[in-house]
Structures are given as C-alpha cells and as structure tokens.
Amino acid sequence: MPAPLNVIIIGAGLAGLLSARVLREHHHVTVLERLSGSHELGAGINISPAGNRILEEFGFDQERAKSIVACRSKIFDRHHNIVQELDMTDLVAAAGSEWRLNHRGNLWVELHRLATAPSEELGISGSPAKIFWEVDVVDVDVEAGRVRLQDGTELHGDLIVGADGIRSMVRPLVVGDLAFQSARPSGASAFRFTLPAKAVREAVGEIRQMDGQEPSELNLHLALDDTSRSIVTYPCRGFELLNCVCIAPDSLIRAEVTESWSAKGRLEDLLETFGDFGTFCQSLLKQAENIKLWQLRDQDPLPTYIKGRTVLVGDAAHAMTPHQAQGGTQAMEDAEAFRLFNQEGVSRDSVPSILKDFDRVRRPRASMIQNTSRQSLDRRTAGSVYKNVLYNWVYPGVFECLRRLDAGEEMVQIPEIKLEVELK
Structure with missing residues (x-):
C-alpha cells in the first residue's frame, strides 16, 4: 500500500x-x-x-x-398574493436525500x-x-x-x-x-439578514414557515417586473431564525456595493429599494438589523x-x-x-x-x-x-x-x- x-x-x-x-x-x-x-x-x-x-x-x-x-416552495407577487406552490416531495425522494x-x-x-x-x-x-x-x-x-x-x-x-x-x-x-x-460584478446585489422568530411573530404573526411542526418551505416574493427584484425567506437554526435575502439591481441601490460578505447595509436603503412591496414584506423588512450588503459576483x-x-x-x-x-x-x-x-x-x-x-x-x-x-x-x-x-x-x-x-x-x-x- x-x-x-x-x-x-x-x-x-x-x-x-x-x-x-x-x-x-x-x-x-x-x-x-x-x-x-x-x-x-x-x-x-x-x-x-x-x-x-x-x-x-x-x-x-x-x-x-x-x-x-x-419540501415545498411558494412564490408570491410583491403584494403577498400567491402565484405558485411547488411540492418537491417526489423529486426529493428520487434524489435519495432531503432538501x-x-x-x-x-x-x-x-x-x-x-x-x-x-x-x-x-x-x-x-x-x-x-x-x-x-x-x-x-x-x-x-x-x-x-x-x-x-x-x-x-x-x-x-x-x-x-x-x-x-x-x-x-x-x-x-x-x-x-x-x-x-469574478466580475453581476449587476445585482443582495441585502442579507436574519430575523429572530419572536421578531417575525411581532411583525406578521404566526406563519407556516416558522411553526416547526412539519417540513418547512422556502418562499419568494417577486417584483414580476423588469427590475427582477426578489425577497427570499426560509427558516434556519432549528426555526430560531428566518433567513432573508433581498436581491435587486445595483442601479436601484443608492449605497455603494462591494464584493465583501461583511459590507454593512443600511435599513433606509433596503426599505427604499423595496418600497413598492406590500405590507407583509414591509413589516418584515422594518425588523432588519445587522444588514449585510453583498455584491453578487459572476x-x-x-x-x-x-x-x-x-x-x-x-x-x-x-x-x-x-x-x-x-x-x-x-x-x-x-x-x-x-x-x-x-x-x-x-x-x-x-x-x-x-x-x-x-x-x-x-x-x-x-x-x-x-x-x-x-x-x-x-x-x-x-x-x-x-x-x-x-x-x-x-x-x-x-x-x-x-x-x-x-x-x-x-x-x-x-x-x-x-x-x-x-x-x-
């Protein structure tokens, strides 16, 4: 040997x-x-x-x-009207492991x-x-x-x-x-932050994503316009936190973007960039603290x-x-x-x-x-x-x-x- x-x-x-x-x-x-x-x-x-x-x-x-x-994902428009639900159960089974x-x-x-x-x-x-x-x-x-x-x-x-x-x-x-x-800038950046479960309940009440009783889901709120903005949310750390990723073109973000994961993002810039999203999204975004602004690289x-x-x-x-x-x-x-x-x-x-x-x-x-x-x-x-x-x-x-x-x-x-x- x-x-x-x-x-x-x-x-x-x-x-x-x-x-x-x-x-x-x-x-x-x-x-x-x-x-x-x-x-x-x-x-x-x-x-x-x-x-x-x-x-x-x-x-x-x-x-x-x-x-x-x-095992599921839901897609909403910016006003929290549901557009699509996807059940991944059969695909997860065929892949031989869990999502x-x-x-x-x-x-x-x-x-x-x-x-x-x-x-x-x-x-x-x-x-x-x-x-x-x-x-x-x-x-x-x-x-x-x-x-x-x-x-x-x-x-x-x-x-x-x-x-x-x-x-x-x-x-x-x-x-x-x-x-x-x-890698070069892709033309888009992401505001990233997590919300404690308590802050989520205070903002929008009890939601299916955070109840922890059965397999959870990844949700997206899409602008569905030519800006391609999106807000992605899903639970993590045993339902203690809700992960939030808010993606938008650099041209719509007033702050200077950077390739660093640790660049500090500002709440006012986040709220302005997604200001036309509805009450549900606004309620969540207003709870954001310790925001990181991450330039997406390609x-x-x-x-x-x-x-x-x-x-x-x-x-x-x-x-x-x-x-x-x-x-x-x-x-x-x-x-x-x-x-x-x-x-x-x-x-x-x-x-x-x-x-x-x-x-x-x-x-x-x-x-x-x-x-x-x-x-x-x-x-x-x-x-x-x-x-x-x-x-x-x-x-x-x-x-x-x-x-x-x-x-x-x-x-x-x-x-x-x-x-x-x-x-x-």
Whole structure:
C-alpha cells in the first residue's frame, strides 16, 4: 500500500473543510486559513438533496447543525398574493436525500468537527486534519506542490487544493490567465439578514414557515417586473431564525456595493429599494438589523480546474450567483470527488492523472450550473425560478459519473418526474 499523501488545503471554508473530511481517512491533511476562525456570517444556506446526501455519507449530524427539512416552495407577487406552490416531495425522494435549510455558521461548525474530531469519535480511519489559522499563502508552485507563506515558510504537498474562495489567489496560477483573478460584478446585489422568530411573530404573526411542526418551505416574493427584484425567506437554526435575502439591481441601490460578505447595509436603503412591496414584506423588512450588503459576483466557467498536482474547488473554481442556490451544494459535490484519492494504489506520481478524472466530472457539471444561474438573474416570471431544479438536485457521485462518461452516457440523467405545481 503506498504511503499516504501529504495534502495541503488552502482555505477553511465549507469546501475546504468537507474536502479535509473526505481526504483525512487515508492521507495527512493540512489546512491553511488566512483568517483567525470561521468567517461564515449570520445567514442561511440551503443544500439540495444532492449535496445533503453527500454530507450524510460523511457523517454530518443534522441535529447538531439544527438543520431543517423542506419540501415545498411558494412564490408570491410583491403584494403577498400567491402565484405558485411547488411540492418537491417526489423529486426529493428520487434524489435519495432531503432538501435542507441551514444556518451557515452552524453548517461550518459541523464541517469543522468532521475535519478535526478524533477519528474514533467519527468511526473512521486516519488522523484529523490540522488547521493553521492566520496564515497568508503568497505563492503556490502548482506543478511541484510547493506552498510559500508570507513569513517565508515553505510547505511541500503531493496534492494542493485551492479552496480559497471567490478572490482565490490559486485560481490564476492554475488557469494561467489573470483575467480569472476575480469574478466580475453581476449587476445585482443582495441585502442579507436574519430575523429572530419572536421578531417575525411581532411583525406578521404566526406563519407556516416558522411553526416547526412539519417540513418547512422556502418562499419568494417577486417584483414580476423588469427590475427582477426578489425577497427570499426560509427558516434556519432549528426555526430560531428566518433567513432573508433581498436581491435587486445595483442601479436601484443608492449605497455603494462591494464584493465583501461583511459590507454593512443600511435599513433606509433596503426599505427604499423595496418600497413598492406590500405590507407583509414591509413589516418584515422594518425588523432588519445587522444588514449585510453583498455584491453578487459572476465567474465565467473556467477552462480547467487543475494544473499539475493542484485543483480548485468551491467558489475558487465556480463562483456563481445565488439565484439557483447551488453554491453550497456544488462545494459538497467537489469534496465528494476526492473519493478518487481514497482508492488503492494512489501515490504522489498518480496525482496528476487522478485530477484529470476530477476535472472531467466536476468542471462540466459546475459550469453548466454557473451558466443556468446566470440566466436565472432574470426573475420576471415565476417559471424562471425552478426550471433547472431537476438537473441541479440529481447527482450520482464521482464514480458513477465516470462510469457513465466512459460508457458514452449522459453524466447526469434527469428523472422523469413532474414537479407538482399549483397555479393560483
């Protein structure tokens, strides 16, 4: 049996931590993070059945994460008149797992546990990943696997994973083109905040989304005009919070927008941007505190995710707008593909060839979703919201995808399921 690989993961976000969990069973994993700890802010993230199945296969504890099951979505106009109801139950069953609503902070904490907890606790082999905080990576030799830190330290790895986010410093080194240094502004931005359950009740009374008695739902209020504005809400953290994402064109937002997740948003700008939405929406928006203003960035699909013994994952590989809620799930799918390195016979010499199979599966899949997410920027009709959900939610994993590709079959086979849509 070949010796374990030395794996260096740059970035301790969602993609980096789950990648560490997959690889730690057979290899020595080191994670380098420039921040001092979690940078997952107080906001929600929904993970489709494809991503949730992967999480559970690697020991994700839904109760620890206070994750919420969802199976329905409602679409309203700006005045809270219901336009459409969608029941996802049959699709969820076909996908083999649940649709889950999470708080990003809780999700990160559970992934950190999976990456670093004693192996005995997780019931797996191998050793925990070692995470080094407040470490600045200044250069990577993507062919040789050398990583240089700002203090002059040089680390050597057999496999380098660039999980360093939307402003990845590894990306241009892999792609070889400074044009891919950063994702470009999409032309839209999002006000993000969460509301405590008590504030929601005080604002709009008891609502179905927050009752916690049965699987919940994700709701959208659409402007249904040429501004494509939308307000997305769903519960998270065990129904303690209602996650709110309010998306609008930059041209309608008076405040200066920024690519930073932590840019401060102002209540007056939020209320002005959505001032023509009805009483229900206004009542919720007026409760907003600690608002973040996030510029939505759009990355062109990359010509490659790999070079030498280095690979890009997560937002470093395929930054996309949140209009199909696929950013988190695609990071989960990337991490699952590192199962390729847990097979027998893997050695330092075989890393570049294994990465070719990684790229053969992950890049076409994520690139397709990047493109359809870009098309979903236009939310002038209810039908534009979920038209790609069948493709997005069904993913068989890296080994089955490779088998299908080698057999000349479609990698992702869309089930013959019709969403139960009730028009109002």
